[in-house]
Amino acid sequence: MKALDLLLNRQSCPRLTAPAPEGAELETIWKAGLRTPDHGGLTPWRFIHVSGEGLGKLADIFEQAALAEAGDSEKAKTMPFRAPLITIVIASPKEHAKVPEIEQVISAGCAVHAMQMAAFAQGYNGIWRTGPMAYSATVKQQLGLAEHESIVGFLYLGSPQTKASKVRELAFEDYVSWL
Numbered sequence: 503m504k505a506l507d508l509l510l511n512r513q514s515c516p517r518l519t520a521p522a523p524e525g526a527e528l529e530t531i532w533k534a535g536l537r538t539p540d541h542g543g544l545t546p547w548r549f550i551h552v553s554g555e556g557l558g559k560l561a562d563i564f565e566q567a568a569l570a571e572a573g574d575s576e577k578a579k580t581m582p583f584r585a586p587l588i589t590i591v592i593a594s595p596k597e598h599a600k601v602p603e604i605e606q607v608i609s610a611g612c613a614v615h616a617m618q619m620a621a622f623a624q625g626y627n628g629i630w631r632t633g634p635m636a637y638s639a640t641v642k643q644q645l646g647l648a649e650h651e652s653i654v655g656f657l658y659l660g661s662p663q664t665k666a667s668k669v670r671e672l673a674f675e676d677y678v679s680w681l
């Protein structure tokens with residue numbers, strides 16, 4: 503797939519099924535995540551791979567979080583099964599005199615996008631999700647996040663179950679101005 507076709511035609515898919523990328527294809531996705539722009543070379547991210555039994559473990563964590571934090575536990579425990587594979591992207595900022603934390607969190611966000619695009623380019627798709635589970639203290643603790651770390655996204659990946667719809671086209675005149 504040509505780079506510009508990917509950038510101009512990419513879209514997310516919320517309905518995902520097996521097969522999910524694995525082996526060399528999955529490693530390509532992770533490598534794309536690690537090629538993210540990174541001010542100071544601080545590598546301010548880490549990824550948790552969730553598939554197979556891991557999805558059940560994540561479902562238990564989501565259920566616990568919803569019970570502890572007044573969420574909908576019945577719904578929460580089904581959420582990880584919306585795809586055969588989830589990559590949890592964690593921003594793990596480092597202390598640095600010249601690189602503020604926000605830049606490092608942006609970098610981790612770029613990693614989510616890069617990995618979604620690498621999946622798309624290989625015939626898979628995905629969707630970047632957050633929601634209350636991304637900000638839940640229970641989820642962060644159960645996944646072993648340190649105090650300074652945060653979840654920037656659950657990247658759900660797999661094969662698209664639905665056909666791509668027409669890409670929404672925005673008029674650049676509405677968003678771009680000239681100085």
Ligand SMILES: Cc1cc2nc3c(=O)[nH]c(=O)nc-3n(C[C@H](O)[C@H](O)[C@H](O)COP(=O)(O)O)c2cc1C
Nearest residue numbers: 512513514515516611629630631632633654655670
């Ligand atoms: C930081 C971030 C968090 C998001 N969280 C959710 C989410 O929790 N649920 C959801 O349906 N879409 C979420 N989205 C939006 C989807 O990833 C997707 O971009 C949107 O459905 C539009 O589709 P498109 O990417 O094909 O334009 C999020 C996007 C971003 C950038």
